Amino acid sequence: MSPERLSGAQDYEDLLNKYDTWMFDCDGVLWRGNELIDGVTEVLQLLRSRKKQIIFVTNNATQSRNTYKKKFDKLGLEAHVDEIFGSAFASAIYLSSVIKFPKEKKVFVIGMPGLEEELRAEGIKHVGGSDPADNTLEPFTPSSFSPDPDVGAVLCGLDTSINYTKLSKAFIYLQNPSCLFLATNEDSTYPTAGALLPGAGAISAPLRFALGKNPASIGKPARTMLDCIKAKHDYDPSRTIMVGDRLNTDILFGKEGLLSTLLVLTGITHEEEVFGANPSPIVPDYVTRSIGDFRALI
Numbered sequence: 001m002s003p004e005r006l007s008g009a010q011d012y013e014d015l016l017n018k019y020d021t022w023m024f025d026c027d028g029v030l031w032r033g034n035e036l037i038d039g040v041t042e043v044l045q046l047l048r049s050r051k052k053q054i055i056f057v058t059n060n061a062t063q064s065r066n067t068y069k070k071k072f073d074k075l076g077l078e079a080h081v082d083e084i085f086g087s088a089f090a091s092a093i094y095l096s097s098v099i100k101f102p103k104e105k106k107v108f109v110i111g112m113p114g115l116e117e118e119l120r121a122e123g124i125k126h127v128g129g130s131d132p133a134d135n136t137l138e139p140f141t142p143s144s145f146s147p148d149p150d151v152g153a154v155l156c157g158l159d160t161s162i163n164y165t166k167l168s169k170a171f172i173y174l175q176n177p178s179c180l181f182l183a184t185n186e187d188s189t190y191p192t193a194g195a196l197l198p199g200a201g202a203i204s205a206p207l208r209f210a211l212g213k214n215p216a217s218i219g220k221p222a223r224t225m226l227d228c229i230k231a232k233h234d235y236d237p238s239r240t241i242m243v244g245d246r247l248n249t250d251i252l253f254g255k256e257g258l259l260s261t262l263l264v265l266t267g268i269t270h271e272e273e274v275f276g277a278n279p280s281p282i283v284p285d286y287v288t289r290s291i292g293d294f295r296a297l298i
């Protein structure tokens with residue numbers, strides 16, 4: 001079945017009337033890096049004026065909900081901390097409430113301070129991450145490394161300071177079969193303002209290859225993000241639409257969550273992946289060029 005391509009004001013108006021809850025992916029939908037996508041400010045204001053429920057659902061684990069709130073504020077977008085769900089927050093909830101990671105155990109983190117902040121907020125002990133001892137380009141010498149016996153999991157997210165020391169320590173921990181291998185998300189790429197860059201999936205890839213096994217991924221399309229949202233917000237799936245730019249995360253997440261889905265072409269997915277000769281088996285309900293185009297209703 002082919003998706004419906006939105007083509008103008010009436011289509012946008014019909015969608016606004018059909019859905020009460022709008023779940024937005026962030027990178028590639030609202031912004032690329034720190035650059036707002038044209039029209040997003042006006043459209044979010046329009047949705048707010050129509051009393052729509054808005055939830056932000058990002059696989060980006062580099063920031064916490066609080067630092068994301070600062071990003072929204074800086075970009076002039078109205079957002080409330082309890083509307084923001086990132087894979088850093090989802091990972092902390094997964095550890096604390098879903099698998100009930102033992103309080104005395106620690107997580108070895110490959111990731112940014114935002115991920116560490118969310119782990120701390122959930123009382124999850126952790127090592128690695130922004131530890132200066134790990135953020136080095138010095139050669140890694142195993143004899144100088146005494147693995148922490150309390151580490152019971154490795155959690156890998158996008159880490160723009162990735163290095164051989166971090167990968168080596170994670171690899172050593174993960175050779176213990178009882179050490180959990182977790183990923184905040186496995187997006188292969190990361191759309192920034194200037195370029196498409198390697199995503200979190202490309203950061204955990206060396207470990208996947210070296211270990212010959214995949215991590216349990218917590219971000220979209222996995223259910224954990226939706227379970228986190230459900231724990232905080234009531235919404236009617238039949239009147240909820242997930243707006244995303246990536247088929248194998250955002251659109252699959254929406255479909256598996258029994259939500260309607262709107263694919264935008266301002267991020268990762270290209271038109272021919274949906275309407276071309278060999279379309280993806282992941283089919284969104286609707287496609288439009290940009291969520292900014294809804295400003296035709298203003």
Ligand SMILES: C[C@H](OP(=O)(O)O)C(=O)O
Nearest residue numbers: 026027058059060187190
């Ligand atoms: C990490 C980022 O996530 P999003 O905000 O698009 O879920 C991405 O596209 O790689």
Ligand SMILES: [Mg+2]
Nearest residue numbers: 025027028245
């Ligand atoms: Mg995206």
